[in-house]
Amino acid sequence: MHSEAAAPLVRTMSAQLTALVRARIVSGAYAPGAALPQDALAAEFGVSKIPVREALLQLCAEGLVDGFAHRGFQVRPLSAAEAQEIFTLRLAIEPQAMVRGAQLAEAPDRERAEDTGRQLHEALAEGELAQAGDLNRAFHLALIVPARQVLTAEVLQRLLTLAQRYVRLHLQPSGRLRRARREHAALLAAWRGGQAQRLLRLARTHIESTYEDLARALAAAGTH
Amino acid sequence: MHSEAAAPLVRTMSAQLTALVRARIVSGAYAPGAALPQDALAAEFGVSKIPVREALLQLCAEGLVDGFAHRGFQVRPLSAAEAQEIFTLRLAIEPQAMVRGAQLAEAPDRERAEDTGRQLHEALAEGELAQAGDLNRAFHLALIVPARQVLTAEVLQRLLTLAQRYVRLHLQPSGRLRRARREHAALLAAWRGGQAQRLLRLARTHIESTYEDLARALAAAGTH
DNA sequence: CAGAGATATATCGTATACGATATATGCACT
DNA sequence: AGTGCATATATCGTATACGATATATCTCTG
Numbered sequence: 117m118h119s120e121a122a123a124p125l126v127r128t129m130s131a132q133l134t135a136l137v138r139a140r141i142v143s144g145a146y147a148p149g150a151a152l153p154q155d156a157l158a159a160e161f162g163v164s165k166i167p168v169r170e171a172l173l174q175l176c177a178e179g180l181v182d183g184f185a186h187r188g189f190q191v192r193p194l195s196a197a198e199a200q201e202i203f204t205l206r207l208a209i210e211p212q213a214m215v216r217g218a219q220l221a222e223a224p225d226r227e228r229a230e231d232t233g234r235q236l237h238e239a240l241a242e243g244e245l246a247q248a249g250d251l252n253r254a255f256h257l258a259l260i261v262p263a264r265q266v267l268t269a270e271v272l273q274r275l276l277t278l279a280q281r282y283v284r285l286h287l288q289p290s291g292r293l294r295r296a297r298r299e300h301a302a303l304l305a306a307w308r309g310g311q312a313q314r315l316l317r318l319a320r321t322h323i324e325s326t327y328e329d330l331a332r333a334l335a336a337a338g339t340h
Numbered sequence: 341m342h343s344e345a346a347a348p349l350v351r352t353m354s355a356q357l358t359a360l361v362r363a364r365i366v367s368g369a370y371a372p373g374a375a376l377p378q379d380a381l382a383a384e385f386g387v388s389k390i391p392v393r394e395a396l397l398q399l400c401a402e403g404l405v406d407g408f409a410h411r412g413f414q415v416r417p418l419s420a421a422e423a424q425e426i427f428t429l430r431l432a433i434e435p436q437a438m439v440r441g442a443q444l445a446e447a448p449d450r451e452r453a454e455d456t457g458r459q460l461h462e463a464l465a466e467g468e469l470a471q472a473g474d475l476n477r478a479f480h481l482a483l484i485v486p487a488r489q490v491l492t493a494e495v496l497q498r499l500l501t502l503a504q505r506y507v508r509l510h511l512q513p514s515g516r517l518r519r520a521r522r523e524h525a526a527l528l529a530a531w532r533g534g535q536a537q538r539l540l541r542l543a544r545t546h547i548e549s550t551y552e553d554l555a556r557a558l559a560a561a562g563t564h
Numbered sequence: 565c566a567g568a569g570a571t572a573t574a575t576c577g578t579a580t581a582c583g584a585t586a587t588a589t590g591c592a593c594t
Numbered sequence: 595a596g597t598g599c600a601t602a603t604a605t606c607g608t609a610t611a612c613g614a615t616a617t618a619t620c621t622c623t624g
Contacts, residue, residue: 127409127585128607130397155575164609166390169577170397173354177401179491185351186576186615201491208432267403267425267502271495278491351615352577379605388579393607410585410606 129163133171136161141180141191142280143246152181152189178274180281196334199282203327206275210256211319213268214303215312217261226308229258233304240297245287249280255300259307283326286333299325353387357395360385365404365415366504367470376405376413402498404505420558423506427551430499434480435543437492438527439536441485450532453482457528464517472511473504479524483531507550510557523549 137157140146152172154165161168172189175181183189192198221229236251253276262269286292299322306315361381364370376396378389385392396413399405407413445453460475477500486493510516523546530539 130607131409153575154577165576166608170394170607173394173397174401177398179494185355187617188576198491201489204436205433205492205495208436209429212428212432265425267422268429270403271429354577377605378607389606390578394577411587412606 129167130170133167134174137171146191148191148193150191179278202279207323211316214259214319215315217259218307218310220264221261225261232258240293282330353391354394357391358398361395370415372415372417374415426503431547435540438483438543439539441483442531442534444488445485449485456482464521506554
């Protein structure tokens with residue numbers, strides 16, 4: 117019984133650094149536009165530049181970091197245009213992928229989805245925003261059933277991670293939290309019951325409403 | 341006048357190796373499942389392992405290579421399931437993105453698209469299959485107008501590259517080439533004229549028909 | 565005093581070297 | 595003879611060291 121055949125190289129320093137720097141970027145600890153000097157990071161983590169470079173290149177590929185030859189890396193700046201693209205892409209991909217996930221899911225996949233849904237629910241109830249972002253991503257992914265839609269999950273994982281940085285901006289208003297909980301519960305119910313049409317509609321609405329709130333927040337930030 | 345502000349690090353050995361290995365993978369020179377030993381590649385290219393590793397990690401992120409900690413890299417095997425996902429994702433993203441590209445395109449973008457279309461047409465006419473694959477990718481991308489849909493272009497570029505490896509399998513039959521030329525010409529005409537509905541329909545049909553042929557070829561290969 | 569050129573400095577990218585991990589080989593043991 | 599363990603080997607991952615590039619500082623000139 118060796119279910120996970122392809123351990124995605126997590127036993128290396130590079131992989132750990134990738135996770136760490138990614139977390140700092142999505143949490144805002146490394147601000148958009150901030151420089152990421154290799155020597156400084158290496159010194160801070162007590163390693164050489166090589167795993168640091170590998171981590172930064174990986175994040176570059178994920179779209180969280182911009183790299184310029186011989187001029188270093190920086191946290192990719194936020195932009196309304198990118199936000200628009202992220203949510204347009206999610207809207208194009210995610211609802212259908214959820215429907216397919218509902219079709220493909222086996223018992224353990226269903227348990228994982230329900231479980232993640234519960235954890236997210238609790239985190240939102242207690243206002244644990246830091247974890248809520250990660251759990252939200254995990255929940256949306258679980259509905260896809262990553263094991264059975266490998267490539268789709270990779271693409272969506274990236275989009276969800278990119279989205280997280282924007283959503284963080286406007287998650288404070290508590291009305292939002294309550295609505296998010298309602299929408300997630302409805303999504304999960306439709307997913308569980310295999311109600312494809314309803315799931316499609318709910319997923320589209322959920323993603324759209326998230327983006328609309330975000331766009332409002334961006335506009336407000338733009339006009340001060 | 342420094343129009344291209346963000347030179348995407350092409351002046352490094354890693355970047356050149358990435359392009360080279362990618363080309364060998366999509367061309368089939370490195371077969372699916374083949375091992376990619378770092379020392380051997382480094383020796384062959386006359387460089388150290390470090391830029392080789394960076395290139396392999398990049399291709400890992402692109403989905404062309406699988407990496408396993410302490411066990412090395414290999415060319416990602418082909419699978420009918422992956423092919424299905426690639427084309428489902430393209431179908432979800434590409435038609436809309438082309439419509440948006442047609443809306444956003446400025447004069448130079450239009451020239452580039454027309455130009456790439458011509459080159460692709462010629463390559464297909466002369467049966468230059470090796471270049472046709474790359475030009476096909478470039479053409480589809482040009483209709484997106486990558487400069488104005490950065491993230492969408494990144495995602496699609498990846499999907500098109502992944503697709504290329506599968507399409508190569510069944511590109512020989514010359515009936516396919518003629519039809520591809522017709523479909524491309526029609527796409528370009530609708531794009532040029534900003535006929536959104538027609539462009540949507542043509543793009544969907546084009547992607548679907550490509551996948552159907554591919555699926556047939558895969559099935560034939562499966563049954564010998 | 566402003567601007568162009570040359571030099572200095574900091575950071576980056578890669579070669580070399582070495583310790584760590586996984587697989588393969590050989591041996592003892594049942 | 596087959597199974598389990600210890601050793602040997604090959605490859606990987608990372609530290610160290612150094613040459614290369616881009617930017618900043620300084621100097622010289624108009």
